[in-house]
Amino acid sequence: MLDVTNLTVSYGAISAVRNVSLTVKAGEVVTLIGANGAGKTSIVKALSGLVPKASGATKFRDTDISSLPAHEITRLGLVHVPEGRKLVPSMSVEENLICGAYCRTDKQGIADDLDAVMARFPRLRERRHQLAGTMSGGERQMLAIGRGLMAKPELLILDEPSLGLAPLLVEEVFNIIAGLKQEGKTILLIEQNALEALNSSDRAYVLRVGEVVMSGQSDKLAEDPELRRAYLGVN
């Protein structure tokens, strides 16, 4: 579904991502793990077109998206739920969800999906008229994921969905991801919480200062002694 070859992302003179290649197949949950500043966010921002790709080829569902503008990439079904959520605080919960469906024109489909998202996150239904800016961190994260789902994603990219959440809510977020996986959604997940991320994904890429240093089946990687020492903080 997604094929990235030799992706490089530079901010001025610094290159934050160097020659990264990765693939995501339909129905897979793939996770990117790595320390702070490893370049995870930069990779997905480049994929969704928020930052330019210095070099490399990116194919999404047989379309070359290497130089497409961000809004057209979204329209192809590559939906990026960004780090920090990026909601519109002055809009209500419901309006934020409608923003997610901006590209769609099927009124009935949008209404059905709005219902489905609110069924998935009952808290959003309760608060549908509340301003997003006054929601709690956990509620906002649910709203951000819900908004992503409203776009009818072919590939959903979640950048640190559990960031800043209490342990119970982190659990909740991983349950949501497991649920989406069960429904056959394709997900590219970025997580600080590496062990959990490996447990809930099929495959993983491990990044270190802008390069992929390890990749493979998540369950295998979770057993890897070097990885466990370096990234999971367990022996």
Add this chain to the structure above:
Amino acid sequence: MPPDALLSPTPHMRGVDQMYFFALDLTQTTIDGLLFGSTYALVAIGFTLIWGLLRILNLAHGVTVMVGMFAGMLSASILGLPFYVGILIAMSSGAFIGFLIDRICYRPLRNAHELVPMIATLGFWILIEEVFIKIYSHFWFRDYVPFANPFDGIGIDIGEIRLRTDYLVTLAVAALLVVALYFLIYRTRLGLAMRMIAEDHDIGNLMGVPVGKVLTIAFLLSAAYGGAAGYLLGMTANLAGPYAGSQAVVKGLFSMILGGAGSIPGAIVGGLTLGVLELQSSFLFSFAYRDAIVMLALFIVLIVRPQGLAGKRMADRI
């Protein structure tokens, strides 16, 4: 109860009459200020839209006012077209300038530091105004040319208060444009996109909004409103002058800051307040001190309420 001033028998009564007429004039001036201030509100809305979406002070906005005014003058005074046609022509001419501002000052420079497009709008303003003055002085040898005002001299009398028809028309047009803008922003898909972009361009990008196109539309819209303001300013003054753009920049920015930079209600409140302040300071003091008094008022407002009269948190900018 209009007292018969001239026949008042006692000095005491004459004092009361003076009070009465003073209060009457004060009311008349306030009403005129509110009606006329709606033109300033329109100019300020143009600034606010671009500021809200781009955090750029579009200093070229005055050009849209000037062009709208002259397009209006040509259609009203030379071609003799009716008001509603003239105002549409003024708005389209303004919008054309907005298109140029987008293409010349914003698009090529959008990735530069935000001061860069602003400086470009400053350059555009100066360049166009200079060129325009050259052309203007070639055709006309006066500071102003007459702007045919179909509503000149007519009005509605309510008791002893006179509502000038041209002011009423001005308010009506401004109100219609404000309502249309609110409808656009809060009831349409384009408005939804604008509200996303006002928060963060990346939100628009991620939701699939063609951000560049929406911004072009915003430039057209803000400039069309500037063009309408130009027509109304020219019509109510019965004059069109080549410095109208510069004056509009000052008044528009003033209204925007007075009301609360960045919010549409702020632009409206600021514009109407400026209208009243100007006319009242001319009436109570003197025309010569008008701008100084208005400036002093702005100073005081900003000390007491730094967010402006109707300013809100920065988050709800448009």
